[in-house]
Amino acid sequence: METIAIPAINFAPIMPEVILSIFAMVLLLVNVFVPSEHKAYLGYLSLVGLIVAGFTLIGGWGVPLSAFNDSVVRDNFSIFFKGIFLLTVGMSILISDQYFKREECNLGELYPLLLFATVGMMLMASGTDLMTIFLGLEVLSVSLYILAGFNRANVKSNEAGLKYFLLGAFSTGFLLYGMALTYGATGTTRVVKIAEYVSQNGVVAQNPMFVIGMLLMAVGFSFKIAAAPFHMWTPDVYEGAPTPMTAFMSAGPKAAGFAAFMRVAIIAFPSLKADWSDLLWILAVLTMTIGNLIALNQDNIKRMLAYSSIAHAGYALVGFTAGNAEGTAGILFYMLSYAFMNIGAFAIIVLVGKKGEANNNVMDYAGFGTKHPVLALAMAVFLFSLAGMPPTAGFIGKFYLFSGAIKAGYVWLAIIGVLNSAASVYYYLRVMVYMYMKDPVEEFDWMKLTPAVAICIIIAVVGVLLPGVVPAFLLNLAQQAVLL
């Protein structure tokens, strides 16, 4: 009798993805039976899913494993990033219920979509085949398009969803075309095989098909991490999307973009590092400078943080340009810290905001410091961390990135980085000026602080201050997780 040889499949490397997919599908079913005023339960259930997935992650630390014919891998690098994703999604879920209840679009589909987005991000981090990475990116993107436009009744949210979809689809096209050309030039989509091919055929860099493929992939990834000049979608999408989703998008998918970008650039084209670095420092300088300069005169705080998030991608690109252990570990550390500080800030924005995406201007924070001293203090901590002041995680992260750049000889890039950082302080201070130094235009309403949001803020404050004071543990983890 003829038997079909079924290859032994090892699910261990994608265990978290499997668990989250199952949870997402179960949630879709359960959603039907949960009355709309109790959709929060779906949130709690998805948190359970995230925690379970988290447990399956921990065991894999330090035990590299690849499966599915080498198209996914479980290494420290992917585990570190998956940790960031779980955290990002978990914190965003914590601030979602209060927001969506207020906006009266408390739909249960939110949570499964978030989980699917997480699965996509995880595949991007652990994919070692261009196809797997692309698959992950598509799963993520499609979920994000819906999430950005989730507030159906709000015009800006609709605009954000549509804009994101159009530009995102466009950028995906670039990426896919780049992958196709790379495949055409090298005959493989496995990043390791591409690296082998490149090292065996040194002249490959002269092959225009390969070079264009590489560039197009860089463009595609730059869209995803919102690096200038491919950042145009960011402000509108971040401003229009529901605030918790903005929080999520600014931290999670950006980190996923970096994960995939780094794996492709560092593993597949190590011998072309010089060429990559030239491309990357231009991106870094543009991204930091454009992000910071435009953020300087933004009145809408979500928009301001959108530009600031562009600038922060620029700082991470400084570490990427350096390409050494410090620089890349710096990116890992920075992405984690950024998740804490940025989502923390967005949690406060959710609290201060009012129905219909109102009260989102910097001026609306006048008097916040006197009215809600504790929450304002938390906001100040997040803003100082974003500004890179010690003793916060933001400072240690920048320190790490810039020392990587200096060590690799990019002193001038580090100087541009710190000057940018100094300029950025202005717009973070502006929020604090309003919070503490201006009298409120109208009285602050009594603000509802649900336990979920409070927990999110506490996690964020701890996540910003603890690594700022005793960073040794996280630094070691980041160092163990670099690809080099």
Next chain:
Amino acid sequence: MTSYPILTILIFLPLAGCLCLAPVWSRRAAVRPIALGFAVAELALAGWLLVTAPGMPTAPGAPAGYFLWEDAAWIERFGIRYLLGMDGISLLMGALTAFITVVAMAVSWRAVTERTALHYFLILLMESGIMGVFLALDLVLFYLFWEVMLIPMFFLIGIWGHGRRIYSAVKFFLYTLAGSLLMLLAIIGVYLIHGDATGTYTFALPLLAKAPIAHAAAPWLFGAFLLAFAIKFPLFPVHTWLPDAHTDAPTAGSVILAALLLKTGAYGLVRFGYPLFPEAARGFTPLLSVLAVVGILYASWIAYAQEDMKRMVAYSSVGHMGFVALGIASWSPVALSGSILQMVNHGVTTGALFALVGMLDERTDTRELAAYGGVWGKAPKLAFFFLLFAMASAGLPGLNNFTGEFLILAGVFRTTPAAAAIAFIGIVLPLIYTVRLVQEVLFQTERQPLQLPDVTLREGALLAVLALIGVSIGVHPKPLLDILKVPVALLTGTAP
């Protein structure tokens, strides 16, 4: 006795005070005594050290001159340590910090009526930061405290300030931050270059200073340090934040700014700048001397033209700190001791002057020179102190500033006579604007009726203590100079 982590206590006691304010946040009556209690406890500890420490031997494991020493691992991956040490210089600066903090609390006792808890919280937080700056010997730890002390001052000026308080607060913050960020890069540069050369990657000052950097980048690195310190100092072309910050700051903010924050720049140059880059620093001596002298003359000139008392005192600060810079630039034992002594003197004198201007402002709600006159007749005690500190500021012999300026000039005459000769004019010029200040405020006939009650018991006691310190340093500076003798000799390499 060194079994207690005294330095850690010095740094974190005020911070503990911050936390203790939280439970009584909205009760003004409870906030002030608690905050003052912590500040006084800190002062008692610092005072006790001032009395006992000079006789102490070098602490185990510490380089010569450091009688208190704490060393613990912090971020081992980068070679960053929790490294604190106290020698004579840190001792004087630490004692000054503890003292001025109490003064700052006392002057704002009545003046601050809104958000009192936050005010005292920030003052205590700042005390922690400044104390840390004076005690940290690891570059990253130093940088951390250096930045931490910025934040409370930003809020002090921005919340309780006058006039264009927000503009001034932001200007102060951005100006100093831009300088210090470049210093951060230089710190990383020192770490990498030193590590590559010696194989030990460390941020610890004693190790770094043992093998000074002979790399071609050394002048650039020193330049970055110098820029950060010059902004804090403030030296001539980068001083423009100071008049604004001082004028718009509340009294407590001005006192701390003048008496303490400016000192951190000079201290940083003495403690880190010169020992890390002895060669490069020599190359910068002419530049530093010229900037210092220009600053002395320019500031005196501008001060004369001011119509706002506070602005006038602020510009006088720039001049006085120019003398400190001049003494450091000459790097001779006499001038350097003079500079450090002058830092203490300036802290006491200018702190007192700002307190006095604050008292006048509190009473009459104006700081315009033209609005005053006849204060001597109305409030003789206040006027007496005003005259005393104004004269001290002008460098009258027998008062504290004279001793510092004299030592600086005596030292500088040996190394760069030309600079000293020009700077000598800088001793005369303050007399001109000080006489104008005193004449217009105290002795001029009363130009408009002023409600001017004399000093209260609290104010009088405060001013009397400041005056006592000023006079005793002026008459008998030897105890302080004795404390400085060993560290200055070690720094300048003239130890026997």
